[in-house]
Amino acid sequence: MGEKMKKTILSIAVLLFIFFSVIEAGDTTMDEKEMFSLEGLGNIYLSQEAKELLKQNGFVVTPGDKDEIYDVYAECKEYNQPIFVTTDAVLHASHIFFDYILRILEIEKLYDIAVKLTDRMLDLSIKQHNEAKDAEVKEAARLNIGFFAVARKEFNPEYEVGFGLANTVEKEISSIESHAGLEFRELLIYVENPNLMMTPYAYEDYSQYVPRGHYTRNEKFKRYFKALMWYGRIDFKLKPG
Structure with a gap:
């Protein structure tokens, strides 16, 4: 099995895992103490600037080193990190599926x-x-x-x-x-x-x-x-x- 095929299958598997794992979000309002005591947050390096933005906005986006979305999700799953599913991830997955079907x-x-x-x-x-x-x-x-x-x-x-x-x-x-x-x-x-x-x-x-x-x-x-x-x-x- 080629490397591209393995990545495609991994992408599908991870995305299916995400789709069936996501639950309805509840109240996201929390104070600073609650925010920085969230499970898994301690395993993520955040600069002081990023922490301030997290405190201010309730979320923060930092540059990554991955080329593909499924690489990020696979790493999160491996380290038992929560996954934030964005609409572009679903669109990207749909594009991968369509492109694969079309070229075959x-x-x-x-x-x-x-x-x-x-x-x-x-x-x-x-x-x-x-x-x-x-x-x-x-x-x-x-x-x-x-x-x-x-x-x-x-x-x-x-x-x-x-x-x-x-x-x-x-x-x-x-x-x-x-x-x-x-x-x-x-x-x-x-x-x-x-x-x-x-x-x-x-x-x-x-x-x-x-x-x-x-x-x-x-x-x-x-x-x-x-x-x-x-x-x-x-x-x-x-x-x-």
């Missing part, structure tokens, strides 16, 4: 589905191109091949693009891989409309293709992120402008 779903299921979808759409576009009699339809199918070829090369950099689209697709891939910022969409070069070329529709912000979050974990996640970002961001307006 993506790497074990959705990645393969996205690859199969890409291959299938490429095959259909090639078939349409080869069977088309009308020149305009044939060209539209060819450019569809280019669109799906970009995603295919993100999934498999060794994929060879045909139909006179190799250079165009390579320019798109280069912009994606270099996170080039706002640049002209190479696959729009076929549009014979000077006015359209002056609109935001003709440009893409390639800085958005920088993998982030759990998509930085390995190359497979990075490829999935960039391919799905391409599908999600490159639109085809019926009436651009």
Whole structure:
């Protein structure tokens, strides 16, 4: 079992322990003598300034040395220290659960589905191109091949693009891989409309293709992120402008 998995399981276990251990708070009003005789407080180092703030406000927050919330809770449990559950702890736990479920779903299921979808759409576009009699339809199918070829090369950099689209697709891939910022969409070069070329529709912000979050974990996640970002961001307006 990996270290990350152990930490995730520990996080869940500790949080469940907290949820089932927390009881309704009673009257928190107390004098200074009662405050500093609280069980467990003697095991916590507090500076004089922190003690004054505790006396003044009934609580005090001091800097910690832990990277994760569950590390704090685990240490408190180990030393039998009371635990103060804040709303951000619950939100953080929910985020951990969601992120874990999402990345397992993506790497074990959705990645393969996205690859199969890409291959299938490429095959259909090639078939349409080869069977088309009308020149305009044939060209539209060819450019569809280019669109799906970009995603295919993100999934498999060794994929060879045909139909006179190799250079165009390579320019798109280069912009994606270099996170080039706002640049002209190479696959729009076929549009014979000077006015359209002056609109935001003709440009893409390639800085958005920088993998982030759990998509930085390995190359497979990075490829999935960039391919799905391409599908999600490159639109085809019926009436651009």
